[in-house]
Amino acid sequence: MPESTQPSPPQTPKPSTLPRALFKLARPHQWVKGIFVLAGPVFALGDGKLTDISPTQLITTLALIFFAFAFAASGCYVFNDLADVQADRAHPRKCRRPIASGAVSPPQAKIFGVFLLVLGLALALLVPGSVKWWTAALVAIYIINVLLYSAFLKHIVIIDVLCLSSGFVLRVLGGCAALAVTPSTWLLNATLFLSMFLAFGKRLGERRVMGEDAASARDVQEQYSDQILRMIVVVVGVATLLTYTGYVQSREADMSLTLATGIGGDFDFNLLWVSVMPVMLGLLRTITLIMDARYDDPTELAMKDPIVRYSSIAFAATTIAATLLT
Numbered sequence: 001m002p003e004s005t006q007p008s009p010p011q012t013p014k015p016s017t018l019p020r021a022l023f024k025l026a027r028p029h030q031w032v033k034g035i036f037v038l039a040g041p042v043f044a045l046g047d048g049k050l051t052d053i054s055p056t057q058l059i060t061t062l063a064l065i066f067f068a069f070a071f072a073a074s075g076c077y078v079f080n081d082l083a084d085v086q087a088d089r090a091h092p093r094k095c096r097r098p099i100a101s102g103a104v105s106p107p108q109a110k111i112f113g114v115f116l117l118v119l120g121l122a123l124a125l126l127v128p129g130s131v132k133w134w135t136a137a138l139v140a141i142y143i144i145n146v147l148l149y150s151a152f153l154k155h156i157v158i159i160d161v162l163c164l165s166s167g168f169v170l171r172v173l174g175g176c177a178a179l180a181v182t183p184s185t186w187l188l189n190a191t192l193f194l195s196m197f198l199a200f201g202k203r204l205g206e207r208r209v210m211g212e213d214a215a216s217a218r219d220v221q222e223q224y225s226d227q228i229l230r231m232i233v234v235v236v237g238v239a240t241l242l243t244y245t246g247y248v249q250s251r252e253a254d255m256s257l258t259l260a261t262g263i264g265g266d267f268d269f270n271l272l273w274v275s276v277m278p279v280m281l282g283l284l285r286t287i288t289l290i291m292d293a294r295y296d297d298p299t300e301l302a303m304k305d306p307i308v309r310y311s312s313i314a315f316a317a318t319t320i321a322a323t324l325l326t
Contacts, residue, residue: 037175046323072120078113168195205296271322
């Protein structure tokens with residue numbers, strides 16, 4: 001009799017490897033996106049605000065809201081991977097994800113995902129004062145937004161990117177709400193454009209790396225094209241740079257270093273302008289590497305490419321220096 005051709009049942013993950021697979025499933029390397037919760041408080045400190053809060057309370061509050069969004073994001077990644085398991089198996093890199101590779105079973109992933117979401121909301125409720133309800137509400141809105149994205153919004157062209165971009169804006173709002181800081185319009189605009197640049201850059205990177213097979217890993221790619229994505233990435237990248245430079249110009253009055261010249265006048269220089277250089281370098285370098293099909297994910301690019309990584313460090317250093325020296 002011919003041998004049976006029925007597929008063998010999926011293997012149960014070994015207990016010794018399951019914790020490592022769950023850790024990978026949470027994608028802790030993506031927690032770097034949580035740095036957006038620091039944006040509002042950092043600029044508020046530069047404006048001389050938050051002086052009535054002790055350093056311990058400030059650090060504790062920022063840590064709580066950072067990890068609240070981090071665990072919430074990890075929980076959302078779990079459910080997104082559950083929804084995308086078949087498409088991930090067709091992707092050259094995503095096929096190694098824990099659920100797609102079989103390292104974590106779907107039931108295990110669901111329990112782990114719920115645990116992470118609850119943990120994220122719980123941490124938001126630990127934020128001191130009555131603002132905890134605002135922070136918890138923003139984390140809940142973030143979760144709902146990402147779950148709706150995973151369910152069906154990711155299949156709608158342009159709306160898929162707007163959903164992802166909203167997640168970054170919600171992080172900024174969460175950091176501001178946790179410390180009762182009013183976010184500036186400049187900050188929200190720059191966050192929106194930068195997050196759109198990252199999301200559209202990821203879609204362009206996938207098309208450049210995978211070619212026509214990109215639609216098998218992300219079906220919304222059928223509605224995009226290389227030409228439209230190249231145009232959008234450049235436009236949004238320029239909008240990000242112009243928005244940030246506009247913000248720098250708006251801070252000229254309180255970010256300028258004044259030096260007495262001794263010849264009848266003072267020399268004023270906006271120190272924050274120096275931070276424009278690493279921003280420009282990072283954006284243009286990212287566009288170049290994505291166009292060259294070197295990476296399919298700007299976040300991964302920022303972690304691995306030394307020039308983009310060092311430009312990010314230079315941006316943080318120059319911004320902090322300008323804040324401390326003025």
